[in-house]
Amino acid sequence: MVDNSATTVSCATTVSCTTAIPCTTTISYKRRVWRRFRTHRRGMFGLAMIVVLVGVAMTAPLIAGNVPILCHYQGAWQAPGVVDCLRRFPILDRVIPPSYPFSKAGFDAKEALSEDDFSLWPPVAYGPSETTRVSLAGPSKRHWLGTDEVGRDVFSRMVHGTVVSVQVGIVSMGIAGVLGIFFGAIAGYFGRWVDAVVSRVIEIVICFPDFFLILTVMVWLEPNITNVMVVIGLTRWTGIARYTRGEFLRLKEMDFVVAARANGAGAARIVLRHLLPNALAPILVTISFGVAQAILIEAGLSWLGFGVQPPAPSWGNLLRSAYDHYRDAPHLVYPPCIAIFLAVLAHNLVGDSLRDAIDPRVHATGKVKV
Amino acid sequence: MMRYTIHRLLLAVITFLGITLVTFSVIQLAPGDPIAMQVSPELGLEMSQHTYETLRAHWGLDQPISTQYVRWLKRLLTLDFGRSISDHRPVWDKIAERLPWTIALSVLAMGISLLISIPTGVYSAVRKGRTFDTAVGTLLFALYSVPGYVTAIVLITAVAHIPIDWLPISGVRSEGFADLSLSGRVVDLAKHFLLITICFTYPLLAFQSRFVRSNMLEAIGQDYIRTARAKGLDERSVMLRHGLRNTLIPIVTLMGLMLPSVLSGSAILEVMFQWPGIGRLMFNAISQRDYFTVMGISSIVAVVVLLGTLLTDLAYAWVDPRVRYGG
Numbered sequence: 001m002v003d004n005s006a007t008t009v010s011c012a013t014t015v016s017c018t019t020a021i022p023c024t025t026t027i028s029y030k031r032r033v034w035r036r037f038r039t040h041r042r043g044m045f046g047l048a049m050i051v052v053l054v055g056v057a058m059t060a061p062l063i064a065g066n067v068p069i070l071c072h073y074q075g076a077w078q079a080p081g082v083v084d085c086l087r088r089f090p091i092l093d094r095v096i097p098p099s100y101p102f103s104k105a106g107f108d109a110k111e112a113l114s115e116d117d118f119s120l121w122p123p124v125a126y127g128p129s130e131t132t133r134v135s136l137a138g139p140s141k142r143h144w145l146g147t148d149e150v151g152r153d154v155f156s157r158m159v160h161g162t163v164v165s166v167q168v169g170i171v172s173m174g175i176a177g178v179l180g181i182f183f184g185a186i187a188g189y190f191g192r193w194v195d196a197v198v199s200r201v202i203e204i205v206i207c208f209p210d211f212f213l214i215l216t217v218m219v220w221l222e223p224n225i226t227n228v229m230v231v232i233g234l235t236r237w238t239g240i241a242r243y244t245r246g247e248f249l250r251l252k253e254m255d256f257v258v259a260a261r262a263n264g265a266g267a268a269r270i271v272l273r274h275l276l277p278n279a280l281a282p283i284l285v286t287i288s289f290g291v292a293q294a295i296l297i298e299a300g301l302s303w304l305g306f307g308v309q310p311p312a313p314s315w316g317n318l319l320r321s322a323y324d325h326y327r328d329a330p331h332l333v334y335p336p337c338i339a340i341f342l343a344v345l346a347h348n349l350v351g352d353s354l355r356d357a358i359d360p361r362v363h364a365t366g367k368v369k370v
Numbered sequence: 371m372m373r374y375t376i377h378r379l380l381l382a383v384i385t386f387l388g389i390t391l392v393t394f395s396v397i398q399l400a401p402g403d404p405i406a407m408q409v410s411p412e413l414g415l416e417m418s419q420h421t422y423e424t425l426r427a428h429w430g431l432d433q434p435i436s437t438q439y440v441r442w443l444k445r446l447l448t449l450d451f452g453r454s455i456s457d458h459r460p461v462w463d464k465i466a467e468r469l470p471w472t473i474a475l476s477v478l479a480m481g482i483s484l485l486i487s488i489p490t491g492v493y494s495a496v497r498k499g500r501t502f503d504t505a506v507g508t509l510l511f512a513l514y515s516v517p518g519y520v521t522a523i524v525l526i527t528a529v530a531h532i533p534i535d536w537l538p539i540s541g542v543r544s545e546g547f548a549d550l551s552l553s554g555r556v557v558d559l560a561k562h563f564l565l566i567t568i569c570f571t572y573p574l575l576a577f578q579s580r581f582v583r584s585n586m587l588e589a590i591g592q593d594y595i596r597t598a599r600a601k602g603l604d605e606r607s608v609m610l611r612h613g614l615r616n617t618l619i620p621i622v623t624l625m626g627l628m629l630p631s632v633l634s635g636s637a638i639l640e641v642m643f644q645w646p647g648i649g650r651l652m653f654n655a656i657s658q659r660d661y662f663t664v665m666g667i668s669s670i671v672a673v674v675v676l677l678g679t680l681l682t683d684l685a686y687a688w689v690d691p692r693v694r695y696g697g
């Protein structure tokens with residue numbers, strides 16, 4: 001498999017060299033990486049898991065919730081589950097009104113809907129914060145993964161906890177990506193003193209005991225998901241910056257960049273149109289591993305009590321209640337552990353395969369090679 | 371070499387100032403007043419405004435942050451970390467009794483993982499694509515994706531349910547430790563070390579083995595390996611004397627780079643196993659807004675990390691002259 005891909009590389013390189021138009025090279029390069037990535041079964045498996053994860057996060061209220069997806073209530077058709085699901089997205093929450101009376105505090109849809117009313121419920125008809133009388137019960141037909149110490153459905157909490165992990169992964173790495181690409185790009189492109197300053201700053205930030213710093217900052221800021229995401233993003237950009245810098249240093253001497261400059265392209269255009277698209281794949285590798293790290297850090301922070309605050313569901317909070325009750329309720333331990341493992345594994349698989357697809361010789365760690 | 375050393379030392383000092391300044395500002399800006407936290411409002415105790423002001427002045431908290439930072443730095447020059455606000459003990463003493471436990475764990479974990487990862491990585495590289503490589507590679511990849519604290523919870527639960535009475539899951543010493551004979555003490559300590567060391571070690575092990583393997587593969591692809599083979603050396607000495615030796619340098623660097631995350635990543639595991647280490651002390655100090663203890667720990671950890679990085683950098687430059695001149 002590896003040998004095959006190696007021959008594909010050399011073929012593709014010769015092809016792109018003969019057709020020396022920067023535009024087509026960019027496209028073919030992306031396609032080439034994607035084509036090689038697709039041959040990695042592990043990477044595709046990881047990608048599939050990420051798609052499932054994001055899918056679960058986006059449709060959480062339809063998988064587990066205490067309002068019906070669709071129902072006929074007091075002579076009118078309503079879809080409170082769908083409304084809930086859509087209203088969790090920005091912008092949509094302003095456009096779509098909440099479905100009355102299901103959104104009212106204390107309104108119990110299970111009580112209100114009679115037998116005769118048509119209602120389509122989510123597979124697990126419990127909300128993540130809905131308490132029942134059975135606490136610390138093992139898995140059953142009604143509660144697939146059992147209930148926690150105050151009788152909340154663990155499956156429902158797991159599903160809604162996915163939202164936190166997906167959000168943390170996307171937003172924190174978004175912040176880290178913007179910072180890292182910006183600093184890496186200016187360091188790599190301008191070189192000289194800009195590079196010296198940025199490189200020193202990166203060296204300093206790398207030496208920060210980052211988890212201690214995150215802990216300290218989380219005490220300063222009120223612990224909630226937004227702050228967790230921002231802080232992780234602010235401390236995790238150095239890897240991306242180093243990668244971007246390295247790629248830019250390598251690429252800026254290449255013919256297509258010289259050609260672009262000869263054509264009169266300015267710095268911004270060269271960076272955005274020519275360098276960045278070509279450097280994007282290696283950056284995505286670091287981002288993929290970074291998402292895995294961010295999910296880990298969030299769960300760890302929430303476990304310590306400095307992350308997402310209970311009763312809001314997050315995998316870290318579930319891990320905490322599992323730890324607090326490991327003697328009387330071992331069934332609480334496995335769901336968050338397995339979920340964290342799979343989420344981290346998926347991103348690591350994608351990162352690893354993508355790295356192989358770009359260049360089998362590139363390493364994620366070690367010294368910055370100039 | 372001299373110039374390079376001075377350059378690195380200077381950078382280390384700047385980094386140290388940077389780390390302490392950031393930590394200092396962050397914790398000073400944090401809401402929640404260490405003085406106010408000393409009295410418990412839930413017990414109905416209240417502090418008069420006068421006492422409060424006096425206490426703040428006593429700890430120097432009424433000064434602007436910059437003054438406080440400079441004062442703190444001045445005291446640091448005489449290795450005085452001040453006293454803990456929560457229990458009034460010298461911060462240095464608090465750290466000194468905790469640090470060995472964390473250092474012991476880190477050294478154990480790094481040592482064990484090196485001992486296992488180098489042979490595994492080298493053998494995987496030599497047998498690239500064979501059953502051993504694929505099997506070990508898959509296993510290590512899976513292990514690498516399981517965070518230490520997840521394994522810790524699973525292990526704690528497992529030990530509590532499959533009754534293994536002799537295996538303790540928290541603390542460092544059993545009751546009646548003082549009465550044990552010397553060998554009894556060693557065994558008791560080893561038991562307490564077992565689980566937490568496993569959780570500390572295997573993520574490093576998984577990462578390092580993969581690192582050794584890929585570096586080894588890169589080394590094997592070089593021309594000097596072909597030369598060594600061509601002059602008729604047997605495969606074993608080609609791999610060990612020419613391949614592995616060139617792989618050792620990046621491994622040393624990797625250890626240096628991993629030190630910060632090993633030390634600060636210890637917090638969760640130490641809290642989980644109630645380990646009397648620096649991570650748990652930090653966690654408690656942060657919860658109590660114990661400024662001087664937090665600052666003390668941050669500085670000590672920063673110094674340890676910087677020393678580690680400095681030594682690896684210097685070792686690297688000493689071995690590989692290209693680094694010195696590369697700037």
